[in-house]
Amino acid sequence: MISFAKILVGVDLSHADRLISHDLSVRCEQAVQKGIALAQGGNGKLTFTAVIDISEQALHLIETDDSGKKSKVQLEAEEVLGTLVERAKAEGVDADAKVLFGPSAESMIKFVEAGKFTLVVVGRKSKSSLTDLLFGRTAIKLLRKCPVPVYVAKPDPARTIESTLVADDFTEVGEQILDAGVQLARMFQTRLHVVHVVESGEDYKLAGSGIPMGDIEKLRDSELERAKTILQERLSRTDYRTLELGTVVHVEQGSAEKVICDKLRENEVDLLVMGTAGRTGLSAMIMGNTAERILAEMDCSLLAIKPKSK
Numbered sequence: 001m002i003s004f005a006k007i008l009v010g011v012d013l014s015h016a017d018r019l020i021s022h023d024l025s026v027r028c029e030q031a032v033q034k035g036i037a038l039a040q041g042g043n044g045k046l047t048f049t050a051v052i053d054i055s056e057q058a059l060h061l062i063e064t065d066d067s068g069k070k071s072k073v074q075l076e077a078e079e080v081l082g083t084l085v086e087r088a089k090a091e092g093v094d095a096d097a098k099v100l101f102g103p104s105a106e107s108m109i110k111f112v113e114a115g116k117f118t119l120v121v122v123g124r125k126s127k128s129s130l131t132d133l134l135f136g137r138t139a140i141k142l143l144r145k146c147p148v149p150v151y152v153a154k155p156d157p158a159r160t161i162e163s164t165l166v167a168d169d170f171t172e173v174g175e176q177i178l179d180a181g182v183q184l185a186r187m188f189q190t191r192l193h194v195v196h197v198v199e200s201g202e203d204y205k206l207a208g209s210g211i212p213m214g215d216i217e218k219l220r221d222s223e224l225e226r227a228k229t230i231l232q233e234r235l236s237r238t239d240y241r242t243l244e245l246g247t248v249v250h251v252e253q254g255s256a257e258k259v260i261c262d263k264l265r266e267n268e269v270d271l272l273v274m275g276t277a278g279r280t281g282l283s284a285m286i287m288g289n290t291a292e293r294i295l296a297e298m299d300c301s302l303l304a305i306k307p308k309s310k
Contacts, residue, residue: 004042004119005043009122010031010108013052019052030154041188049111081098105141122153124302149304149306154299174234177274180273191246198224199256260272261298271301272301275307
């Protein structure tokens with residue numbers, strides 16, 4: 001079960017050539033709204049943070065004046081974040097704020113680790129054909145390297161969350177994902193879709209081995225039935241039966257990337273819950289798994305959960 005006890009909401013206050021803008025972008029507004037909703041549903045505390053991404057030289061010049069007082073930039077950022085804190089408190093959520101300086105993603109990750117946050121919420125850009133443009137470089141780095149679950153909110157103020165989809169690959173993190181999907185479906189009162197994909201690669205190998213097609217089809221059907229049984233067993237260890245709008249199970253054969261993307265479109269999914277590889281170092285430059293390939297295709301919010309550290 002993921003925890004909503006301590007949520008960090010990243011707010012980008014920059015606009016055009018201004019380091020601090022008092023008007024939030026649509027994507028930041030959605031991150032704020034979602035952070036408040038998640039804290040309300042999970043009885044959690046919020047911290048709003050704005051990272052001012054400037055060089056060390058510039059930081060030294062603006063961080064303090066000769067009297068040791070805070071810089072004008074920091075004071076302006078704190079003023080904007082203060083309005084968000086008051087807004088959250090007005091909705092019954094305990095909240096505070098913190099201004100950080102340095103590279104956005106790296107600064108947030110250090111703050112997450114030091115503050116023992118349990119969830120990070122950020123906004124995403126409008127739909128684009130390129131993953132980095134769609135999610136933004138900060139969001140992508142957080143998805144790859146942040147040690148806690150990351151919620152990337154879609155910038156669509158006119159549409160509420162009405163359907164949630166969980167992609168379970170039968171790994172250990174899949175258990176966490178299923179439970180999180182049930183939590184969120186209950187919190188937002190949505191229908192839950194659960195997908196498992198039986199990869200079809202073995203069929204092609206068997207088809208060229210001389211085995212009769214009828215036997216291959218029987219094997220395929222057997223694999224699908226076995227997967228349905230396993231998925232139902234995994235679901236039974238959650239509280240999915242308590243969901244008012246019900247749960248729909250999808251077990252299909254094919255490419256995980258294609259099947260998941262098809263289900264997102266067919267069911268007009270608003271929130272996808274899935275796992276990521278959680279890679280670090282050079283391998284984190286390209287996630288190299290189904291998760292990142294799907295990011296470029298999806299048009300919904302995302303909750304990404306990494307495997308627990310061994």
